[in-house]
Amino acid sequence: MEVSGPEDDPFLSQLHQVQCPVCQQMMPAAHINSHLDRCLLLHPAGHAEPAAGSHRAGERAKGPSPPGAKRRRLSESSALKQPATPTAAESSEGEGEEGDDGGETESRESYDAPPTPSGARLIPDFPVARSSSPGRKGSGKRPAAAAAAGSASPRSWDEAEAQEEEEAVGDGDGDGDADADGEDDPGHWDADAAEAATAFGASGGGRPHPRALAAEEIRQMLQGKPLADTMRPDTLQDYFGQSKAVGQDTLLRSLLETNEIPSLILWGPPGCGKTTLAHIIASNSKKHSIRFVTLSATNAKTNDVRDVIKQAQNEKSFFKRKTILFIDEIHRFNKSQQVNAALLSRCRVIVLEKLPVEAMVTILMRAINSLGIHVLDSSRPTDPLSHSSNSSSEPAMFIEDKAVDTLAYLSDGDARAGLNGLQLAVLARLSSRKMFCKKSGQSYSPSRVLITENDVKEGLQRSHILYDRAGEEHYNCISALHKSMRGSDQNASLYWLARMLEGGEDPLYVARRLVRFASEDIGLADPSALTQAVAAYQGCHFIGMPECEVLLAQCVVYFARAPKSIEVYSAYNNVKACLRNHQGPLPPVPLHLRNAPTRLMKDLGYGKGYKYNPMYSEPVDQEYLPEELRGVDFFKQRRC
Numbered sequence: 001m002e003v004s005g006p007e008d009d010p011f012l013s014q015l016h017q018v019q020c021p022v023c024q025q026m027m028p029a030a031h032i033n034s035h036l037d038r039c040l041l042l043h044p045a046g047h048a049e050p051a052a053g054s055h056r057a058g059e060r061a062k063g064p065s066p067p068g069a070k071r072r073r074l075s076e077s078s079a080l081k082q083p084a085t086p087t088a089a090e091s092s093e094g095e096g097e098e099g100d101d102g103g104e105t106e107s108r109e110s111y112d113a114p115p116t117p118s119g120a121r122l123i124p125d126f127p128v129a130r131s132s133s134p135g136r137k138g139s140g141k142r143p144a145a146a147a148a149a150g151s152a153s154p155r156s157w158d159e160a161e162a163q164e165e166e167e168a169v170g171d172g173d174g175d176g177d178a179d180a181d182g183e184d185d186p187g188h189w190d191a192d193a194a195e196a197a198t199a200f201g202a203s204g205g206g207r208p209h210p211r212a213l214a215a216e217e218i219r220q221m222l223q224g225k226p227l228a229d230t231m232r233p234d235t236l237q238d239y240f241g242q243s244k245a246v247g248q249d250t251l252l253r254s255l256l257e258t259n260e261i262p263s264l265i266l267w268g269p270p271g272c273g274k275t276t277l278a279h280i281i282a283s284n285s286k287k288h289s290i291r292f293v294t295l296s297a298t299n300a301k302t303n304d305v306r307d308v309i310k311q312a313q314n315e316k317s318f319f320k321r322k323t324i325l326f327i328d329e330i331h332r333f334n335k336s337q338q339v340n341a342a343l344l345s346r347c348r349v350i351v352l353e354k355l356p357v358e359a360m361v362t363i364l365m366r367a368i369n370s371l372g373i374h375v376l377d378s379s380r381p382t383d384p385l386s387h388s389s390n391s392s393s394e395p396a397m398f399i400e401d402k403a404v405d406t407l408a409y410l411s412d413g414d415a416r417a418g419l420n421g422l423q424l425a426v427l428a429r430l431s432s433r434k435m436f437c438k439k440s441g442q443s444y445s446p447s448r449v450l451i452t453e454n455d456v457k458e459g460l461q462r463s464h465i466l467y468d469r470a471g472e473e474h475y476n477c478i479s480a481l482h483k484s485m486r487g488s489d490q491n492a493s494l495y496w497l498a499r500m501l502e503g504g505e506d507p508l509y510v511a512r513r514l515v516r517f518a519s520e521d522i523g524l525a526d527p528s529a530l531t532q533a534v535a536a537y538q539g540c541h542f543i544g545m546p547e548c549e550v551l552l553a554q555c556v557v558y559f560a561r562a563p564k565s566i567e568v569y570s571a572y573n574n575v576k577a578c579l580r581n582h583q584g585p586l587p588p589v590p591l592h593l594r595n596a597p598t599r600l601m602k603d604l605g606y607g608k609g610y611k612y613n614p615m616y617s618e619p620v621d622q623e624y625l626p627e628e629l630r631g632v633d634f635f636k637q638r639r640c
């Protein structure tokens with residue numbers, strides 16, 4: 001297969017035709033890899049006819065298959081543009097937590113828009129920021145533009161690759177905006193930006209941006225895409241912290257550098273860089289012609305994993321090409337999809353930690369520099385409004401250095417939270433300025449916009465970033481609430497409730513959990529708890545937030561103070577276990593307990609010997625369990 005030479009040159013590869021060794025179809029070299037991804041899947045190794053001139057393969061090449069395939073691909077890609085359908089969000093099933101042992105068995109709702117119907121996504125669909133470092137001089141593409149080029153909505157492999165190559169043969173810039181007006185001069189250094197960044201430089205990462213951007217430009221860059229995604233690094237040079245896992249002298253680092261990627265599980269708290277590390281491995285693998293396929297366990301099925309493995313085996317046997325499969329959010333696979341012990345024994349578990357404050361500052365500074373925001377040195381008081389001149393007609397943006405420190409500190413080692421907090425603070429500051437200008441009848445005129453420590457605090461509070469409704473925090477907090485109530489700690493119970501509601505949690509989600517708690521943990525120790533919980537649920541339904549928060553608070557405190565009993569809950573679990581463990585057919589219902597509405601049934605002995613309790617003044621001696629379970633007490637035994 002003649003793909004290696006021309007494919008290196010994106011322009012030539014568009015012109016150069018190669019033949020698919022599987023189906024014999026001719027196509028531009030640029031499309032061969034994507035085509036093979038599909039073709040190998042359709043024709044697994046055992047059934048493919050790779051030999052040139054194979055009759056059936058030839059037929060496929062000439063027949064309707066390619067246009068058909070194209071149509072299917074197009075419809076797939078348009079289907080991908082549909083928003084993700086919310087899944088079990090409203091179902092109380094799946095919010096589960098096994099009460100008796102405290103083990104959590106929640107089948108968590110999916111929150112990611114599926115990258116493809118099957119969940120598979122290949123390298124080009126990563127939001128690759130083409131400029132390796134946005135702050136670098138002459139990098140050619142600012143992050144917003146890079147992100148637009150690199151990610152957008154999920155695309156098919158063909159489209160993604162075609163677009164990539166189109167860009168590669170284009171103007172080399174890809175953003176297509178600023179160059180035209182001559183303003184995007186990478187050689188033009190704003191003295192203030194340089195000075196401000198240098199003043200802050202000791203905190204690390206203080207690469208000055210080539211040019212201070214005007215506020216309106218910054219606003220445009222920040223709109224419509226999370227800054228955290230835009231700033232996701234694709235090289236280890238821009239990956240900060242995590243020195244224990246991927247520092248200079250670590251085994252993983254040398255394996256990554258030699259491209260020997262072992263099977264890994266990346267484990268760590270939210271926003272510490274797990275997906276980012278995978279993204280870096282992806283970028284690196286691509287350079288070494290290794291396929292990188294991503295699935296998200298939030299929407300991938302076991303069959304999707306099998307497909308990728310099958311395809312990888314074909315790639316390996318036909319082209320000696322390795323595949324790396326990255327499964328994001330692997331902990332969301334349900335129990336039947338996981339084989340934990342077997343999986344763990346085959347993988348290295350890399351533990352990533354919460355990012356330290358210094359690393360957070362570096363990450364934030366990288367973003368601040370890329371946005372061309374000036375950092376003000378608080379040790380040298382200056383009035384930002386008179387701080388240098390700006391030739392642009394738009395206001396320039398400043399941020400207090402202590403605002404950066406505070407943001408780094410409050411983000412609690414979660415880089416996504418920090419970057420999103422920065423984004424919100426900047427956008428909020430810009431829109432409040434706009435509103436002020438509108439009210440006062442001024443136009444949006446040259447001036448300075450300053451982001452203060454308070455702005456970033458507000459940015460963090462107003463958003464839900466410290467409480468990720470769809471992610472891990474959602475489950476951690478509801479679990480903490482449940483356990484605090486079980487532990488009769490009214491104080492902690494209120495705290496976890498408020499943390500969820502203030503973070504934007506759906507009050508009905510909390511209310512559903514309370515209904516469950518009423519029976520599981522309070523049970524017959526106070527049967528009115530269930531009525532309280534259902535009333536709270538309905539009350540929340542009627543009045544919504546914020547008014548319903550006090551209903552939930554009342555119910556939560558009631559539950560924390562209530563006596564607890566798991567008697568019914570565990571007895572019921574014992575019955576379920578008994579049914580599950582039963583060997584052979586289940587025992588028949590004893591005849592005397594059966595209803596006998598017809599004569600035939602009566603003749604068969606249905607209802608015979610049944611003692612109707614109200615007819616007896618003393619306790620009735622009568623068996624109610626099937627014969628083989630006589631003597632079993634589900635309230636005393638755990639298993640039968």
Ligand SMILES: Nc1ncnc2c1ncn2[C@@H]1O[C@H](COP(=O)(O)OP(=O)(O)OP(=O)(O)O)[C@@H](O)[C@H]1O
Nearest residue numbers: 228231232239240270271272273274275276415416
């Ligand atoms: N070590 C790091 N160096 C530089 N940037 C980072 C680092 N870690 C995270 N980031 C930034 O934070 C964003 C979120 O990180 P990432 O998606 O890798 O987190 P995660 O650990 O996979 O979180 P989650 O478990 O919530 O999915 C990234 O897009 C990137 O911009």
